[in-house]
Amino acid sequence: MVPQELKYTKEHEWVRVEGAEAVFGITDHAQDALGDITFIELPNKGSDIKKSDVLGTIESVKAASEIYAPLSGKISQVNESLTDKPETINFSPYTDGWICRVALADTAEQETLMSAAAYETYLKESHS
């Protein structure tokens, strides 16, 4: 069961909406598929991003993967602790492993995200 209060994308990112802001990360499914994460290229504070833009790159023992912006906005904070301890994403994908905080460009955009239930169904269907 994924955290029910979060929203999700098909690319396995999660979103925690907090009014006009949101926090992004990758889901437990994503960290498990990647394996041990060894590096993350964090986005730049202050940069403007559009939904589906490449937010950054994650490298794991197996491969490199891109992360995509679930929503549009301006990046207000990045989780600097991930620079030296990217494995935090493996151990704690939904809390300590948060990637960045964003001031939302359009709060209505969150309607495009999946609910926890929809994401769970999506996971089940992709595995059949």
Place this chain on the structure above:
Amino acid sequence: MSTIKENLKNTPLYNKHTALGAKMVPFSGWNMPLQYTGIIAEHIYTRTKAGLFDICHMGEFFLRGPASSLELDRLVTCRVDDMPPGRCRYGFLLNESGGIIDDLIVFKISQEEFKLVVNAGTLSKDRRWIKDHISSEDIFADESECVAKLDLQGPLSAEVMNTFGLEKVTRALKRYWFTYIDLAGVKVLFSRTGYTGELGYELFFPANDAEKIWDLLLGVEGVKPIGLGARDSLRLEMGYSLYGSDIDEDHTPREAGLDKFVFMEKDFIGKDALLRQKERGQSRILKGFISEGRRSARHAFKVLSTENNVVGEVTSGAFSPCLKRGIGLCRVEKEFAAAGTRITLSDGKVEIPAAIENIPLLKHGDNWQSG
């Protein structure tokens, strides 16, 4: 995207791996455990305690009879005629151009009996090559299907074996020597060899006893199962080549910096080509590298000089859990091969600053922390 479902082989320990929750992946035609808990944790565990690896997929060939020593000396690059029984040597099977068909270890069991341990992915090729180049197929046997191989590696490996009353053996057994031991009634060929750089052993015994010996060793407190993912990062920290990535039929041992495993004072297939290459010289050589940061280059990344010229290519790359940096091996122009030479590794999208380094990449004195 459609995928072709390979007909993968299972080792005798397949059920053990799935019961342990291992992530299974195809490797050289086999269904192998990539990891059980995590590649980095398993890597660190092997360097600090003792890890057990299922290596049943590798091949075991035997050459038996009065002609075997002579025939073997013509096939492999390591010297065979002066090996005492109980000794192992690392060497290569070369083609007529001096290119590497496979890297292998020769075990001298007796004057008339030798074992060759070969890679899983090259097994059929090696078998065909050997049978085509010996005087009579009678002397050759491929016993891979009936031999199980387990690797026990890590600073505590001797202590693990000592729990079976083997102190005299572990105290006396030197690197690249082997002996026979009895484990719960099973006769095991026990060699002090391995692919991790740690104190460790390789155990060869009848495949029917695979589960029994696996359980026996895992039952010793402190032993954990380790997957192929960690096996790769462990060998890369040592700078050991992997066939198919760092060495292949298009390159000679000299180009891999491995000419010390070629005994030139005898006749063997490929020798003439090596002599010609020695005269001409060769432009590229295999060297280690360490990235400035955590980013890992992968096979086929280009090696760029500080002037932005392509001077080589990455053959193997991974993250080093001990150094906490990207590491790897690359084939690079000799002018750029000195340790300390700054390079950039690039796949056209990512650029990783790095420096050439002599192997081993993880040095004996390196003070690394498992935290």
